[in-house]
């Protein structure tokens with residue numbers, strides 16, 4: 001049975017936090033909110049508990065997990081050879097939506113790291129997440145709380161629909177602030193390398209450490225010639241049931257192109273979804289139009305992206321046309337997730 005509890009994100013009931021912490025310490029699974037997306041957590045130090053995560057999500061065993069910590073000094077328990085740049089980034093962005101990859105210490109059970117000698121670590125800022133980890137007193141391994149392949153959950157209702165009956169507890173802490181998963185940065189090389197873009201942008205990291213690389217898989221469909229450093233990047237992701245297309249170009253042309261394509265699909269008896277913005281939604285007369293956010297405030301688009309993809313599925317559309325966005329700042333994370341949702345199908349307007 002899954003127990004669903006509601007917690008105030010700013011002032012969580014400590015009795016319920018302790019109940020959740022006890023579940024973790026007993027080897028159970030707890031889904032909880034973070035500032036990025038909801039996670040499905042287990043005690044990282046208990047390999048049997050961690051194994052349950054892979055079963056509950058249907059996650060491939062070769063995709064490693066992020067260890068979530070609540071105290072800075074824990075970094076040195078689970079990571080080795082922590083560089084100066086890593087410390088600078090931790091001080092600037094932790095707690096917050098940044099995950100760093102380090103050499104792993106021996107006490108991290110290898111099931112977390114898919115047998116690799118590196119480990120991903122992050123300190124979430126969401127108060128429910130932070131307090132839960134602190135009270136449990138152990139690191140918490142937590143991938144996004146969706147069934148593998150589905151869009152990440154940004155609201156407890158998404159977690160309930162994917163994982164009810166598969167976890168011991170689901171904590172409902174409202175909707176997530178950032179809406180896309182944390183930025184993953186490999187700190188084991190000479191220059192920090194972004195493996196997955198997120199709320200902490202390339203520009204923000206550059207400001208702190210001077211230089212940063214972006215792994216080619218961030219921009220490109222993983223193929224045989226580009227071997228992803230981050231195993232998770234090679235899997236199908238965020239896929240709604242509908243076929244998603246990104247329509248790119250200047251916004252006037254994009255609107256015209258989407259209008260034409262929608263017309264064509266409707267004439268063929270298809271149900272069409274359009275992922276539009278506050279600035280453009282009124283231009284579309286046909287199709288199921290959802291507003292993902294405001295083009296002038298791209299963080300609103302990140303926040304609503306996965307929710308929109310799930311809503312198109314609920315509406316049962318066959319095809320979704322999504323307007324494209326710029327690749328700078330948080331736009332890099334938005335386009336990376338959209339491209340995966342679209343299986344890299346793009347149309348130039």
Ligand code: TXA
Pocket residue numbers: 034036037038039040063064065066097099101113116118119120124142143144145180181182183184195196229230231232233
């Ligand atoms: O925002 C987040 O990071 C959320 C919340 C719940 O904290 N968690 C999350 O976890 O997105 P998950 O498992 O869905 O994604 C973790 C990503 C995967 O792409 C995985 O391959 C990569 O991090 N990763 C984990 N450990 C790694 C390692 N040692 N080396 C390279 N990539 C790693």
Ligand code: MG
Pocket residue numbers: 143144152
């Ligand atoms: Mg995930």
